[in-house]
Amino acid sequence: MTANFAAILYLISGVCFIMALRGLSSPASARTGNMFGIAGMVIAIGTTLAQPGVEDYLWIIIGVAVGGVIGTVIALKIKMTAMPQLVAAFHSLVGLAAVLVAASALLAPDVFRIAVEGDIHLISRIELSIGMVIGAMTFTGSIVAFAKLQELMTGAPLVFAGQRLFNLLVALAIVALAIIFCFDQSPTIFWIMTALALVFGVLIIIPIGGADMPVVISMLNSYSGWAAAGIGFTLDNSVLIIVGALVGSSGAILSYIMCKGMNRSFISVILGGFGGEDNKMVKSDKPHKAGSADDGAFILSNAGSVIIVPGYGMAVAQAQHAVREMVAELNKKGVKVRYAIHPVAGRMPGHMNVLLAEANVPYDDVFELDEINSDFASTDVAFVIGANDVVNPVAKTDPQSAIAGMPILDVENAKTVLFVKRSLSPGYAGIDNPVFYNANTMMLFGDAKKMVEAIVKTL
Amino acid sequence: MEHVLDIHPLVIALTIFVMAIFIGYYVVWSVTPALHTPLMSVTNAISSVIIVGALLAAAPMESSLAKILGGVAVGLASINIFGGFAVTQRMLQMYKRK
Numbered sequence: 001m002t003a004n005f006a007a008i009l010y011l012i013s014g015v016c017f018i019m020a021l022r023g024l025s026s027p028a029s030a031r032t033g034n035m036f037g038i039a040g041m042v043i044a045i046g047t048t049l050a051q052p053g054v055e056d057y058l059w060i061i062i063g064v065a066v067g068g069v070i071g072t073v074i075a076l077k078i079k080m081t082a083m084p085q086l087v088a089a090f091h092s093l094v095g096l097a098a099v100l101v102a103a104s105a106l107l108a109p110d111v112f113r114i115a116v117e118g119d120i121h122l123i124s125r126i127e128l129s130i131g132m133v134i135g136a137m138t139f140t141g142s143i144v145a146f147a148k149l150q151e152l153m154t155g156a157p158l159v160f161a162g163q164r165l166f167n168l169l170v171a172l173a174i175v176a177l178a179i180i181f182c183f184d185q186s187p188t189i190f191w192i193m194t195a196l197a198l199v200f201g202v203l204i205i206i207p208i209g210g211a212d213m214p215v216v217i218s219m220l221n222s223y224s225g226w227a228a229a230g231i232g233f234t235l236d237n238s239v240l241i242i243v244g245a246l247v248g249s250s251g252a253i254l255s256y257i258m259c260k261g262m263n264r265s266f267i268s269v270i271l272g273g274f275g276g277e278d279n280k281m282v283k284s285d286k287p288h289k290a291g292s293a294d295d296g297a298f299i300l301s302n303a304g305s306v307i308i309v310p311g312y313g314m315a316v317a318q319a320q321h322a323v324r325e326m327v328a329e330l331n332k333k334g335v336k337v338r339y340a341i342h343p344v345a346g347r348m349p350g351h352m353n354v355l356l357a358e359a360n361v362p363y364d365d366v367f368e369l370d371e372i373n374s375d376f377a378s379t380d381v382a383f384v385i386g387a388n389d390v391v392n393p394v395a396k397t398d399p400q401s402a403i404a405g406m407p408i409l410d411v412e413n414a415k416t417v418l419f420v421k422r423s424l425s426p427g428y429a430g431i432d433n434p435v436f437y438n439a440n441t442m443m444l445f446g447d448a449k450k451m452v453e454a455i456v457k458t459l
Numbered sequence: 460m461e462h463v464l465d466i467h468p469l470v471i472a473l474t475i476f477v478m479a480i481f482i483g484y485y486v487v488w489s490v491t492p493a494l495h496t497p498l499m500s501v502t503n504a505i506s507s508v509i510i511v512g513a514l515l516a517a518a519p520m521e522s523s524l525a526k527i528l529g530g531v532a533v534g535l536a537s538i539n540i541f542g543g544f545a546v547t548q549r550m551l552q553m554y555k556r557k
Contacts, residue, residue, distance in 0.1 A: 027554035054518035059530035067537025075545035100532035104516035108525035245479030247502040350495025357553035
C-alpha cells in the first residue's frame with residue numbers, strides 16, 4: 001500500500017468519525033452514526049495493519065482478542081446508573097494507551113520513522129512530550145474521578161495548605177523537564193517528566209468536589225482527545241489528529257454546558273473545594289404541608305397536565321420504572337404527562353435521559369430546561385422526585401448562595417407542587433429550599449420508589 | 460514527486476488539526492442534549508483510534524520493551540473500542556418514540 005493511498009483511507013476513516021458524531025443530532029439517526037464510527041475504526045485499523053513495517057501479528061491478535069472480550073462483557077453488563085464511572089474508567093485507558101505509545105516511540109523511534117540514526121527530530125520530541133504529559137494526566141486524573149464516582153474514596157474535596165502553589169510548581173517542573181528533554185533527548189528526564197505528569201493528574205482532580213463531577217468527566221473527555229491528537233502529531237497520522245480534535249472540542253463543549261448548568265466558572269471548578277458529601281443538616285420547623293400517597297394520587301388523577309422533574313435521587317432509589325408505570329396509569333386517565341430535565345440532573349451530561357430511556361420513557365415526552373420551563377405556569381402539577389437544588393428558587397433570589405445564578409426549573413409556578421423526598425433536608429449544596437413551605441406545595445415523605453408504587457396502587 | 464512548495468509536514472498536520480477543531484465545535488453543538496451520554500461514550504470509543512500507534516509499536520519482528528508496551532496498548536485500546544461502541548449501541552437502542 002502506498003503512503004498516499006493509506007493517507008486517503010485515513011481521511012475516509014476520519015470522515016466516518018465526523019459522521020458518527022453528526023448522527024447524534026437526533027435519536028433517529030444516532031444508531032446509523034454509531035455504525036459509521038465502527039466502520040471508521042475498521043478502516044483505520046485495517047489500513048495500519050497493511051503498512052510495510054507491520055510484520056508480526058501475534059501480539060496484535062492477542063491484544064485485540066483479550067481487550068475485545070473484556071470491553072464487550074463490561075459494556076453489556078454495566079448498569080446505566082454506573083455510566084459515569086465507566087466513562088471515567090475508559091478515559092483512563094485512553095490516557096494510559098497514549099502513555100504507552102509515547103514511551104514505545106521513545107524506545108524505538110525508527111519504528112515510527114521519527115528519528116535519523118536514533119536521533120529523534122526536535123519537532124517529534126516536542127510532540128512526544130505533549131502527548132505523554134496529557135496522556136499521563138488523563139490516566140491518573142480519570143482514576144481519581146473513577147474512585148470518587150464509585151465511592152472508593154470520599155467525594156469531598158481534598159484540600160491542603162499551599163495546594164495551588166504546589167500544583168503550579170509541579171506544572172512548571174513538568175514544562176522545564178520537557179524543555180530539557182527537547183534539547184538532549186535524555187530518557188531519564190523523560191521518565192521523570194512522565195512520573196510528575198502522573199502525579200499532577202491526581203493533584204488536579206482531588207480538590208474537586210462531588211457536585212462538580214459532571215464537569216470533571218467532561219473535562220477528562222476533552223483531555224483524552226488532546227492526548228490522542230498529541231500522539232497523532234508524533235505519528236503524523238491524519239485520522240488520529242482529526243479524532244483528537246473532535247473529542248477534545250466535544251469534551252470542552254460538554255464541560256462548558258455543565259458549568260453553565262450550575263452557573264460555575266470553569267476556573268472555579270478546576271480550583272475546586274466546592275460540594276462535598278458533608279451536608280449541613282438544617283433542622284427545619286417551618287410549617288409545611290405533608291400528604292400521603294392517597295393524597296398524591298388524588299391530586300395527580302384530577303390534573304389535566306403534569307410535569308415530572310426527576311433528579312439523581314430517583315435513580316439512586318431505582319424509582320424510574322415505577323414512575324413510568326405511574327405515567328402509564330395517568331395517561332389512561334387522560335392526563336398529559338411530560339418530563340423536565342435539568343442539565344445537571346444526573347451525574348454526567350445527558351445521564352438522566354439515558355436513565356429514563358432505559359425505563360422505556362419515550363424520548364418525545366422528555367424536554368430540556370429551555371424547552372419546558374415556561375410551561376410550568378400553565379401546568380396543574382409539578383411532580384418533583386429525587387431533585388432539590390435544581391428547583392430551588394434561592395438561585396434566583398439570593399446572590400450570596402452557593403447556587404446563585406444557576407438556572408432552575410420553575411416548579412413553584414405550577415398550580416400544585418408534589419415533592420417526593422425523604423425529609424426536609426437540603427440537597428448537595430446544603431441550602432434550604434423555600435418551595436417546601438409554599439402553600440401550593442405538598443410534601444410526600446418517603447422512599448421515592450415505595451412512594452410512587454403506593455401512588456400507582458391507588459390510581 | 461516534486462513539491463511545488465516546500466511545506467513542513469507539521470504545518471499540514473496543524474492545518475488538519477485546526478480545521479477538525481472547527482468541525483468538532485459545530486458538530487458537537489448540534490448534538491441533542493438528550494444524547495450527551497452516548498456522545499461521551501462514542502467519543503471514548505473513537506479516541507481509541509490511538510490504537511494505530513499501538514499497532515505499529517507491537518508489529519516489528521524482534522522482541523523489545525517497545526514491542527511489549529505496544530502490545531499492552533493494543534489490548535487497552537481494544538477494551539475501549541469494543542466497550543465504547545457496544546455500550547453506545549446499547550444505550551441508543553433504549554431511545555424510543557411513543
